[in-house]
Amino acid sequence: MATTNAQIILGSDITDSVLGVDNTTQLNTAGTTTGVNTMTSVTKVLSSTNQVDLIATGSVSTTHAYVYINNPSTDETKYFIITIGNEGAGSPTDTEEIGRLYAGDFMFFPWDVDDDICITPSTSDDMTVEYMVFS
């Protein structure tokens, strides 16, 4: 058992009363207080606008994982489309678009490891994506 913590800090002055969120959670195996004990950390450079598998279900041996994905680009016009589902299984695919990671954006979410996580770069220029999986 390992101890891995995730902390999110959000601050916003969009509304009249400032929003401030600061929460920390320990990343545990499903439904327990036992910490996850496996980590994958990858950096990839993608050079096509094709949708590809980023994280395949076969790479994780559990049914509950935590995923962090980061777009380290500094060009605000370049983004990744992040989808979940089976790439290429439908017409054109049966993936569901979660969202777009613009330059500097990150996402962090629990993953039920039922379907692959896919990615589509917005340009065929070299684009770097970083991700980590905790399970």
Place this chain on the structure above:
Amino acid sequence: MATNAQLILTSGDIAGDPVNVDTGQITLTKAGTLNDLDQSTGLSRVHLRSTTNKVLLAANAEGDNLAAKVYVINKSTDSALYVTVTINAQTIGKLYGGDFMFIPWSQTDTSASIEVAATNWTSSTGDIPVEYALFHEDTDFLTNA
């Protein structure tokens, strides 16, 4: 007006060397620009007691190709109680007690609502408190008001 987000991942023992990932404070911007997101639901709280999906955030097709960020946290202190999060019937994952998520949200169509279910709730477990916030750009979100 600005909204900042920061994620810090740390572990002293999941690998041979310490893990310390800190995104730093990023400013949430409109799609493809350096302009700040300027609309928000603020922080909201609901108490879930439904084992079937309920709409947490209704998708607005006007939001397609625009930027939106969603924060959701399961505030239960029971590590076994979880909330299943889905988009368009596609399960994303389960938020166990204390877990949070922060994701960009493409509202590709009105089917892309973010739904939650207290999947293993029973009358004896107690409600599952869920807090959430949406930060977005210029769409009409009156359906969420």
